[in-house]
Amino acid sequence: MSTTTYAGNRERIVGIAAELFARNSYHGTGIAELSKAAGLGRGALYHYIGSKETLLYEISKTQVDRMNAHAEALLGSGLETEDLLRGMAKGLLCNIAEHRSEWAVFFREYTALTGENRDRVVAARERYEGYWRQALDRGVADGVLRPVPRLLVKGILGMLNYTYLWFEPDGEVGTDELADAFLDALLDGIRTA
Amino acid sequence: MSTTTYAGNRERIVGIAAELFARNSYHGTGIAELSKAAGLGRGALYHYIGSKETLLYEISKTQVDRMNAHAEALLGSGLETEDLLRGMAKGLLCNIAEHRSEWAVFFREYTALTGENRDRVVAARERYEGYWRQALDRGVADGVLRPVPRLLVKGILGMLNYTYLWFEPDGEVGTDELADAFLDALLDGIRTA
DNA sequence: ATCGCCTTGGACCGATCGGTACACGGAAGG
DNA sequence: CCTTCCGTGTACCGATCGGTCCAAGGCGAT
DSSP, X not given: OHHHHHHHHHHHHHHHHHHHHHHHOSTXXXXXXXXXXHTOOXXXXXXXXXXXXXXXXXXXXXXXXXXXXXXXXXXXXXOOHHHHHHHHHHHHHHHHHHTXXXXXXXXXXXXXXXXXXXXXXXXXXXXXXXXXXXXXXXXXXXXXXXXXXXXXXHHHHHHHHGGGGTOOTTSSSOHHHHHHHHHHHHHHOSBOO | OHHHHHHHHHHHHHHHHHHHHHHHOSTTSOHHHHHHXXXXXXXXXXXXXXXXXXXXXXXXXXXXXXXXXXXXXXXXXXXXXXXXXXXXXXXXXXHHHHTHHHHHHHHHHGGGOOHHHHHHHHHHHHHHHHHHHHHHHHHHHTTSBOOOOTTHHHHHHHHHHGGGGTOOTTSSSOHHHHHHHHHHHHHHOSBOO
């Protein structure tokens, strides 16, 4: 079953690349370093990857696509506003926690993509932002949320995305608790009544 | 007045480097490219900069130090909690808006620093985070804020820092309005009463 | 006019960059 | 046994990497 071996190797290499890119940056990681980490010669490596940029593209696109699928599922499930927002936050934090290297690479390095690769990743990113906007708009329409400036969507995503830098899911605060803490503050504020 | 010329040239080069690093990443920007943008030969360039990493260090450190000074001034001014928080947010957003390239470089590339350079920048960053924690703690002690999980500090900073990616200070929403919008949501929540 | 210093461009350093070409090995299919 | 072909390591490509060195230029002070 050479196909399976090929795909498996490919996936393994993408994972290794994510770790190296996260640690040493995309431009700061050489093909030599990558091939050594993968235990392959340079020729063998190129047999799998095609180009260095392809790796960066796949690392980024995979995660964003996953989040888009997750958001679409939640938006289509008829959840009430609060559960919808908490669900979306938990999905994102959970994915970031499980794929920290990939998200670090995506956030820091997507600008290194060129042409269509970049366009597609940016478009996917904007689609995801649109889903959050939809969720908030729905809450406003239902009367659960007060009318809220559009820019707040960026603030919320900043709050969540930034976790890739510091969140330790095995620490004393878990992924779900963190998402709930963020949403408690966002929904009801931190001022005393 | 050769000293002034020297320092002025140096500052100019640091600014150009910030723009190039922000656009093409630190490792993705070559000395040749930088010297061309500065209108200098490579030898002349090195007369001013010492090393490429020095540029990265200065770009990062300058901004963080400025924010630390700002936070210290506000914390020492006896402002009440709400004004303190809004003032700190406005200071940060204003600085980010005025030095977008520098902040982009800092957020994306500080991991490329080595040794003491890196330690110093990380320490300065943590000091700034500590000032926000102090401000929140003060609000809790005063009874203005409800007790709040420590991790929320990271969330707030994420919300504010992330603006380097998208905020256009000359757009329809200004710096101060944005800071206020974020703090309205944070203080009182977005849920209807 | 002369001295000395700051500034400058460019040649040059070894190392590495991303990527290609190619020949070898070994297993599968006949 | 022979052919075919995928997987592989390696030599090699031109270009560029960050950084150093140095000789010439420019300019102010004496």
